[in-house]
Amino acid sequence: MPKDTSIKSILIIGSGPIIIGQACEFDYAGSQAALSLKDEGISVTIINSNPATIMTDKVIADHVYLLPLTCESIEKILTEQKIDAVLPTMGGQTALNLCIEADEQGIWKKYGVKIVGVDIAAIEKTENREAFRQLMVDIGVGVATSKIANSFLEGKEAAQEIGFPLVIRPSYTLGGKGAGFVHKKEDFDLALSRGLQASPTHEVLVEQAVLGWKEYELELLRDSNDNVIIICSIENFDPMGIHTGDSITVAPAMTLSDRCYQEMRNQAIKMMRAIGNFAGGCNVQFSVNPADDSIIAIEINPRVSRSSALASKATGYPIAKIAAKLAIGYNLDEIENQITKTTSAYFEPTLDYVIVKIPRWNFDKFKGANRELGLQMKSVGEVMGIGRSFIEALQKACQSLEIGRAGLGADGKQNRNLEEIMYSLEHPSWDRLFHIYDALSLGVPIESVRKATKIDRWFLNQIQDIVNLEIELRRYNLTNIPEDFFYTLKQKGFSDAQIAYILTNVTEEDVYQRRKALGINRVYKMVDTCAAEFPAKTPYYYSTYDGENESISSDKKKIIVLGSGPNRIGQGIEFDYSCVHGLLAAKEAGFEAIMVNCNPETVSTDFNMADKLYFEPVFWEHVREIIELEKPYGVIVQLGGQTALKMAEKMHEHGIRIIGTSFNDMDVAEDRGRFSDLLKELGIPYPKYGVAESAEEALEVAHHVGYPVLVRPSYVLGGQGMSIVINDEDLEKAVVGLLKNLPGNRVLIDHFLDRASEAESDSISDGDDVHIIGLMEHIEPAGIHSGDSFAVLPPFDLSDNVISKMEEYSVKIAKALNVRGLLNIQFAIKNEDVYVIEANPRASRTVPFIAKAYDVPYINIAAKIMLGVNKLKDFNIVRKLKGYAIKEPVFSFDKFPEVEKQLGPEMKSTGEAIRFIPNLEDPYFRHLYKEKSMYLSK
Numbered sequence: 001m002p003k004d005t006s007i008k009s010i011l012i013i014g015s016g017p018i019i020i021g022q023a024c025e026f027d028y029a030g031s032q033a034a035l036s037l038k039d040e041g042i043s044v045t046i047i048n049s050n051p052a053t054i055m056t057d058k059v060i061a062d063h064v065y066l067l068p069l070t071c072e073s074i075e076k077i078l079t080e081q082k083i084d085a086v087l088p089t090m091g092g093q094t095a096l097n098l099c100i101e102a103d104e105q106g107i108w109k110k111y112g113v114k115i116v117g118v119d120i121a122a123i124e125k126t127e128n129r130e131a132f133r134q135l136m137v138d139i140g141v142g143v144a145t146s147k148i149a150n151s152f153l154e155g156k157e158a159a160q161e162i163g164f165p166l167v168i169r170p171s172y173t174l175g176g177k178g179a180g181f182v183h184k185k186e187d188f189d190l191a192l193s194r195g196l197q198a199s200p201t202h203e204v205l206v207e208q209a210v211l212g213w214k215e216y217e218l219e220l221l222r223d224s225n226d227n228v229i230i231i232c233s234i235e236n237f238d239p240m241g242i243h244t245g246d247s248i249t250v251a252p253a254m255t256l257s258d259r260c261y262q263e264m265r266n267q268a269i270k271m272m273r274a275i276g277n278f279a280g281g282c283n284v285q286f287s288v289n290p291a292d293d294s295i296i297a298i299e300i301n302p303r304v305s306r307s308s309a310l311a312s313k314a315t316g317y318p319i320a321k322i323a324a325k326l327a328i329g330y331n332l333d334e335i336e337n338q339i340t341k342t343t344s345a346y347f348e349p350t351l352d353y354v355i356v357k358i359p360r361w362n363f364d365k366f367k368g369a370n371r372e373l374g375l376q377m378k379s380v381g382e383v384m385g386i387g388r389s390f391i392e393a394l395q396k397a398c399q400s401l402e403i404g405r406a407g408l409g410a411d412g413k414q415n416r417n418l419e420e421i422m423y424s425l426e427h428p429s430w431d432r433l434f435h436i437y438d439a440l441s442l443g444v445p446i447e448s449v450r451k452a453t454k455i456d457r458w459f460l461n462q463i464q465d466i467v468n469l470e471i472e473l474r475r476y477n478l479t480n481i482p483e484d485f486f487y488t489l490k491q492k493g494f495s496d497a498q499i500a501y502i503l504t505n506v507t508e509e510d511v512y513q514r515r516k517a518l519g520i521n522r523v524y525k526m527v528d529t530c531a532a533e534f535p536a537k538t539p540y541y542y543s544t545y546d547g548e549n550e551s552i553s554s555d556k557k558k559i560i561v562l563g564s565g566p567n568r569i570g571q572g573i574e575f576d577y578s579c580v581h582g583l584l585a586a587k588e589a590g591f592e593a594i595m596v597n598c599n600p601e602t603v604s605t606d607f608n609m610a611d612k613l614y615f616e617p618v619f620w621e622h623v624r625e626i627i628e629l630e631k632p633y634g635v636i637v638q639l640g641g642q643t644a645l646k647m648a649e650k651m652h653e654h655g656i657r658i659i660g661t662s663f664n665d666m667d668v669a670e671d672r673g674r675f676s677d678l679l680k681e682l683g684i685p686y687p688k689y690g691v692a693e694s695a696e697e698a699l700e701v702a703h704h705v706g707y708p709v710l711v712r713p714s715y716v717l718g719g720q721g722m723s724i725v726i727n728d729e730d731l732e733k734a735v736v737g738l739l740k741n742l743p744g745n746r747v748l749i750d751h752f753l754d755r756a757s758e759a760e761s762d763s764i765s766d767g768d769d770v771h772i773i774g775l776m777e778h779i780e781p782a783g784i785h786s787g788d789s790f791a792v793l794p795p796f797d798l799s800d801n802v803i804s805k806m807e808e809y810s811v812k813i814a815k816a817l818n819v820r821g822l823l824n825i826q827f828a829i830k831n832e833d834v835y836v837i838e839a840n841p842r843a844s845r846t847v848p849f850i851a852k853a854y855d856v857p858y859i860n861i862a863a864k865i866m867l868g869v870n871k872l873k874d875f876n877i878v879r880k881l882k883g884y885a886i887k888e889p890v891f892s893f894d895k896f897p898e899v900e901k902q903l904g905p906e907m908k909s910t911g912e913a914i915r916f917i918p919n920l921e922d923p924y925f926r927h928l929y930k931e932k933s934m935y936l937s938k
Contacts, residue, residue, distance in 0.1 A: 243377040681816075
């Protein structure tokens with residue numbers, strides 16, 4: 001069936017600010033869907049309150065509404081735009097819930113808007129736990145024994161009937177909010193109360209716990225002809241009991257028997273057809289009893305999910321893009337295969353490689369948090385590794401995490417405390433994978449590890465293989481390693497740094513040079529979705545050590561953009577937004593734009609964004625060899641946050657051109673000591689400071705600058721490790737803790753300006769001129785990380801004298817640092833004196849916010865200046881803000897109820913929203929201003 005020609009305009013509902021459980025996978029899905037619909041000549045309107053996403057950029061949609069996700073906002077849009085249909089499946093649970101609420105209020109009916117991509121009845125059947133359980137029973141799909149409860153008494157009765165251990169699952173929640181295991185009767189009352197409170201309908205499912213069973217997911221697509229295809233099978237490395245968002249996952253499924261897989265496929269298709277008559281995507285989760293392969297259904301989500309983004313990047317099949325076309329009436333066989341360009345989308349991808357996803361956590365930001373993983377999702381991001389084998393993909397994923405690991409083990413970070421290791425295996429946290437390796441390397445039998453973890457023995461055998469290879473490698477030195485064994489090590493994902501560590505007394509560079517001398521070179525394979533059965537047209541690559549190289553370097557002038565790696569607190573989606581604009585600017589300037597990143601959730605790793613995509617760890621060995629193959633004109637590190645900036649020194653040492661601000665100038669800004677010396681030369685006020693490499697030196701500095709002091713390491717992002725201390729005892733603890741966790745680093749001791757206001761500026765410099773793109777004043781005082789502060793654009797309570805000084809200092813610093821591109825500066829203001837706290841010559845969290853508030857493509861402008869193709873005078877910048885814009889930080893403290901919610905110098909917010917107000921008399925602003933007054937008077 002061809003597309004529905006009655007649909008001329010569509011509203012896509014976004015997911016709002018980033019929170020734990022709902023991250024930038026929905027930015028990716030919404031962006032894909034919008035571009036897909038625009039290709040069909042349909043006008044696309046987007047509502048989303050998140051300013052940091054590319055989804056809310058005019059390169060994506062025809063109309064963007066940066067409004068709160070409420071029914072009032074929906075009505076405002078429908079009165080201003082003629083909307084024919086709404087697509088709510090691209091914005092996660094937030095979008096679905098808003099769609100339901102608007103439907104219940106009769107808004108869609110009132111304005112003649114049809115819902116596409118999902119059936120409201122389907123949402124009800126899948127989110128209402130009892131309705132879902134009954135439907136599964138009716139269609140003959142197995143489910144765990146369970147009872148619904150709408151009250152405390154009903155919950156107690158259900159527990160008594162089913163018996164322990166139990167799972168409590170609230171209805172209509174995201175990321176497992178309020179869910180949990182109850183192993184014994186004494187813990188049940190508290191868990192039940194928490195679950196009832198978490199559900200917006202005060203409803204929970206009390207269910208038999210299938211702890212230790214294997215967990216699988218299938219990603220499906222269905223068209224209006226009821227054709228269903230399975231895009232991807234995903235196996236959880238971790239057994240049931242850990243939220244799938246916190247599980248290491250593998251595609252395709254590794255340990256699933258063919259009989260069980262076929263039965264799972266049949267059940268998934270039956271489930272999708274049973275929940276409603278709609279065309280679009282669906283995610284189904286199953287649990288399998290390892291003893292007899294019996295299957296039960298866990299849940300079905302009639303929308304794109306985090307797993308959809310993973311499946312899209314794993315297979316090269318753009319699920320959201322195809323789902324959007326299905327929603328407007330197309331059938332699968334009428335849509336072009338995006339990879340081959342010669343076959344239809346009515347095919348199931350076939351993989352001749354393996355992908356491994358590992359989540360990324362930020363427990364260090366939540367002191368005292370319960371770090372044990374369970375049914376409530378706690379990870380803030382994820383990475384994906386692609387390899388020819390499971391173990392190669394696993395090692396690459398470990399290298400992508402940016403937690404200081406060179407792979408799985410063999411890097412000096414091993415734990416040798418057997419008691420701690422065995423406890424970790426039974427009580428999983430972020431480091432259990434590494435402790436499995438530690439246990440096996442200490443000689444713990446595989447069967448003992450399997451009993452403790454319930455992880456399938458096949459996976460454990462793979463990790464044992466790594467340990468065995470290390471043992472064999474210790475028999476050699478660098479000069480006598482057999483070439484075939486060296487080749488095997490690289491095929492198994494061992495980094496040069498790991499090999500150097502095992503051999504001892506050699507460096508990573510020594511291993512690299514020896515490998516090159518032996519002709520052991522990394523090759524690049526295309527992600528083609530069809531195991532090379534048809535020629536692929538898409539330039540999407542991963543590296544391995546197997547056969548011929550499929551990535552042919554062109555003779556075009558190239559720019560490589562280094563991505564930001566996994567999302568985490570302090571480095572979020574705003575850097576991916578910046579990278580996408582860097583790619584677009586490079587292409588517009590006539591360069592071949594090449595992207596390197598390992599985050600499956602992001603728009604930058606959509607194979608349509610760059611001229612060439614390398615889905616690889618942003619890890620020196622991998623980046624270096626891509627640069628050697630492509631021989632780019634230069635590399636952009638300024639847009640990928642701290643991840644990319646960490647590469648700058650290595651590239652500088654190897655003579656690789658850094659586009660924009662030079663390494664030395666960036667280093668001056670990053671090194672707090674050098675930067676303060678620069679401020680002194682410029683005559684710019686800054687808090688008294690000193691540098692210490694020991695607790696004794698820190699005490700001397702603190703006595704010189706005076707308490708209270710701000711203690712912080714150099715070269716960090718998101719305020720990591722920062723604290724404010726007021727006496728010698730606290731200072732000693734803080735410094736010892738920092739030097740232990742950041743060996744080789746220096747600690748900065750700054751006098752803390754108590755009860756000072758804080759403000760910041762963002763600017764663009766081309767080396768001659770400096771354009772200040774925005775000045776913002778914070779609601780919270782100095783001492784609370786800027787990422788956690790409400791920021792108001794333009795300033796609301798700063799004198800002309802203060803603003804003039806901020807502008808003067810911004811220009812002086814930009815010129816002194818020879819900035820080419822972006823510069824963010826943070827100020828403390830006390831008694832009309834303006835002090836500079838820090839300067840960052842790179843993309844920041846605030847630039848997307850300013851760009852959206854003023855409706856100016858500042859990142860694109862900055863990228864073209866960095867590339868040297870334009871000067872500031874080439875742009876006619878016209879601002880459009882009426883009134884004020886407020887950046888609202890958003891937190892995920894509900895995931896860690898045991899944690900102190902006090903804000904400080906270390907950033908804790910997971911995302912932000914934007915809110916526009918007409919004037920300073922706005923009630924919302926008056927409430928915030930009252931908070932500021934209370935802070936400053938304390």
